[in-house]
Amino acid sequence: MGFQETYGREPDGVWHAPGRVNLIGEHTDYNDGFVLPFALRQGVTVAAARRDDGVFELRSLQSRSAAEVTDPTPGSVDGWAAYAAGVVWSLREAGYQVGGASLLIDADLPQGAGLSSSAALECAVAVALCDLYGIEVPRPELARIAQRAENDFVGMPCGIMDQSASLLCTEDHALFLDCRSGLSAQAPLDLTGLTLLVIDTRAEHELVDGGYADRRTACEKAAELLGVPALRDVTDLAEALSRLGDPVLRRRTQHVVTENHRVEATVGLLRAGAVGEVGALLTASHLSLRDQFEVSWPEADVAVEESVRAGARGARMVGGGFGGSVIALVPTARAERVREAVTEAYAGRGWAEPRFLEATPSAGARRLR
Structure with a gap:
């Protein structure tokens, strides 16, 4: 209609x-x-x-x-x-x-x-x-x-x-x-020879009622305790972590500060034409989101692990967390193998079949x- x-x-x-x-x-x-x-x-x-x-x-x-x-x-x-x-x-x-x-x-x-x-x-x-x-x-x-x-x-x-x-x-x-x-x-973002594969994990992404607001509140509390306007303003991570007694606030702070550094490093690689080298930063980001910010979910973790095992340069969850998608940076020649590996891993766990989308910067x- x-x-x-x-x-x-x-x-x-x-x-x-x-x-x-x-x-x-x-x-x-x-x-x-x-x-x-x-x-x-x-x-x-x-x-x-x-x-x-x-x-x-x-x-x-x-x-x-x-x-x-x-x-x-x-x-x-x-x-x-x-x-x-x-x-x-x-x-x-x-x-x-x-x-x-x-x-x-x-x-x-x-x-x-x-x-x-x-x-x-x-x-x-x-x-x-x-x-x-x-x-x-x-x-x-x-x-x-x-x-x-x-x-x-x-x-x-x-x-x-x-x-x-x-x-x-x-x-x-x-x-x-x-x-x-x-x-x-x-x-x-020159993807010559590479594919940015979006993997919809089929775990529905919902932030209005999820833990997103809790993460935001924790970051604001950590910044207040550290006496900075926002966690972006932390310049000495080790010193900041030593001042935070709450282990949860320490983990949230560590993720935000290191993630900012990863963004700046990624921009440098893109400007140098070294897109393939971004993969390691993507995987590091996922590990931080999983372990420090605690917003990953089982389907995302499996998609990242299987993608890298099947030949992806790197992979990570994207979005606010608690469901949604994973992005994998894959040599185009190995993209089909990555799809197969993730699909097989999901089937073996009785999960819904993942969906795939090739992302084109537009x-x-x-x-x-």
């Missing part, structure tokens, strides 16, 4: 915002640290048309459900529609007056895979509404507006990475983002027509 069949008219335009994979730099964004995501080809597409009655009618081809909203406020909209309605609210809170619209939403990102489908939805709706109403918002500011929709409207305390990746990434590059300043630079949100 298309827009014409749904609303009885042609859309005023069609917009697309991509999902993302974070190459490295997990749980550093809300610690004012560094991240290195890239946009996927897959994402969320919105066909939209203005309407003059002030109503926002939201329909999704995936859920076959609809919502009508006139004056969205936090807590007034549930489910997937809250992410879209939150963008309307956040734009208005920022002083941008958007009127009503009919929106038909389609997605080719697997839900629950940790590939930032929620941020893609927010960003697709944001660029659509700005175009429909002739509103010019700098992309970094629009990322903040979309982030606020998720933080204050949906109630998910995410950092700025996902929305920035969906709006700012360019083709064949990763986005080196300083989450404190908002400054970013494009880092070349452009950010844009109008399609």
